[in-house]
Amino acid sequence: MSIVSSAYIAHSSAPCLCKQRPCANTLHPSPAFVLDGGHGGARQSFFASKLLPPSLSLPHVFSELGLAPRKLHTSAAASTMNAAADGAPQALQNGGGAASQSNGHTSDFSQVLEAIQAVYAPTSSNDTRRQATEYLEQAKRDPNAPSHGYTLAADQSQLVHVRYYGLGLLEYTIKYSWDDLTADQGAELMSYVLRLANAVTENDQAYFRNKVAQLWTEVAKRSWGAEWLNMDEQLVSLWTMSLHHQAIVLYVLETLSEEVFNREDATAGLRGSDLGRACVEIFTPLQVLQEQLPTRDKSLDVRCGDEGWLKRLCDNLGWCLEQDYQNQENVRSSAAKTMNALRAAMPWIIPKAIAATGVIEAVCKALSVPVVELQLV
16 A cells, blocks of 8 residues: 555545445446346346337336436536537547447446446345446446546535546546547546546545545646646645645645655656656745756746745644644644655655755654644654
8 A cells, every 4th residue: 555545544435336246347348237126036138228228217227226316417517528419429539449448339327327326226136236337347438438427526416426436437537548638638637637626525525535636646647747737836726725625735745745756656657757856846945946956947837936835834734733733633634644745755855945944843843742643644
């Protein structure tokens, strides 16, 4: 397990589609998705074709499972990437890549919802649950998966496991299809992640917010410092919104520090030089950079402001210690995550920056308070 991830393990675990079903990892869709639902052994297939047959409409499927269908509120932004009226994929279709992997089968959005419901329905048989899970795995390869994923994840009226699956659709495209996307498709996918990060609330599960932060990091490893030059500005904007938005920023900073410089992440390693320069640029105070690296490449315009993240992290740690941290769990959590972000940066940061920002003093003060979370960092 990554050092980074350990700091963000929530008390509640992320939803697992493998629960209460036989193990099945195949990504190939089964010929038909069979519903028996425990209703007298009646068996009906409805994933054998692209659209549901008239005899098995969406409300009927839910009634078979003893569930009521939940209406999905599709945003205007996401609808621009949905299929056109004739059913042809309109956006994020990666040439022949994703389309060919879906075996010529475009997953219908309603079928995705039905499959998720089937996985979690208490009346579903193990075989139904297994086939639904296989279908959901295959749906990740669909050219419309990012649009579907954003629509699911952004809809706060959906249950958390439905929204979390939406994040999984985005993650699959970022990790396995990024190189096949056009510039416009990549920008659209990035905008999905940014909008989700801005929209998190304190009511969202910790693992959901952490997953959004992970998606931000995955996009950054692939495009920051190249196509994506204003990430620091967006992080600073997110930083000023709330403590749960700050948690996303802290996750991103810590993860980038760990994965860019420890050379263990293959994706970050491919762009290690560019990402390393960008990290040094945004963490270090501008005055220290000008003094210590006067001949550095100034064409890499990725920073926002003069203070740098090292100073912001120290200031945030001091702010947390001035609050009623004994009785405010979110403040203690913010302080611990800030300490983790500072720890991750220490092996590679310019020593002069450590002295200029008072890192040692801030950390020693934090370690002296009777808070176990800080002392265990």
